[in-house]
Amino acid sequence: MITDPRSIDIEPLDFLVIAPHPDDAELGMGGTIAKMIDVGMRVGVLDLTSGEPTPHGSESIRQAETASATEALRLTWRGNAGLTNRKLQATLEARELLASFFRMLRPRWLFAPYWMDAHPDHVAATELVEAARFWAKLSKTDMPGDRFHPERIYYYFCIHLRLAVQPGWIVDISDHWDQKIASVMAYESQFITGRPTEPPTMIDRVRDDAAYWGKLINRRFGEPFATKEPLAIDSLRDLI
Numbered sequence: 001m002i003t004d005p006r007s008i009d010i011e012p013l014d015f016l017v018i019a020p021h022p023d024d025a026e027l028g029m030g031g032t033i034a035k036m037i038d039v040g041m042r043v044g045v046l047d048l049t050s051g052e053p054t055p056h057g058s059e060s061i062r063q064a065e066t067a068s069a070t071e072a073l074r075l076t077w078r079g080n081a082g083l084t085n086r087k088l089q090a091t092l093e094a095r096e097l098l099a100s101f102f103r104m105l106r107p108r109w110l111f112a113p114y115w116m117d118a119h120p121d122h123v124a125a126t127e128l129v130e131a132a133r134f135w136a137k138l139s140k141t142d143m144p145g146d147r148f149h150p151e152r153i154y155y156y157f158c159i160h161l162r163l164a165v166q167p168g169w170i171v172d173i174s175d176h177w178d179q180k181i182a183s184v185m186a187y188e189s190q191f192i193t194g195r196p197t198e199p200p201t202m203i204d205r206v207r208d209d210a211a212y213w214g215k216l217i218n219r220r221f222g223e224p225f226a227t228k229e230p231l232a233i234d235s236l237r238d239l240i
């Protein structure tokens, strides 16, 4: 189901996660999304493509799975930009479309995929988010909504490379692990069907990653993030 940005009529979001494919937001930062929604933040996910075709999925299966993951995270808003899977490119047309979503959703922050990846769709998504962030503040255009500039772009890790990255910070998601893994497992066609059943399964891998990031901050589970612009904090009180 494709969302027309002109049809959006909601209160501004606190942050918007931009995902090349349905399941990237859940894999990369499902725990953080659930945690922030729990403290009253308004969080949206914009999937750029349908994510199909895949070996065990279909458009309708993926839509049902996305709906189930959305429910598991209790998202404030979710939409699909209707760009073409496997052909995602940072074109001017796609930039304007994304900027239109930003102008209508008015998220204070954006979360984009980390900028290095083996999947060309992910790399294109990052480039697109950065360009559209700038484009959203233009005046005298045909884009819907008022000019708007999201304050920050942060980067989450849902990558197809085995990088030993140094993240900018890690969020403790120990209390929201169940919600994260439920949102990931909602994508049965991607992570369960046809996948090895002997450990380590795909789900084991997701848990192992979260446990590794958690270990680095002396917590059970964590999710890493990066930023290009300096991270600004209001108080040292929330650092752990």
Ligand SMILES: [Zn+2]
Binding pocket: 020, 021, 024, 119, 122
């Ligand atoms: Zn993806």
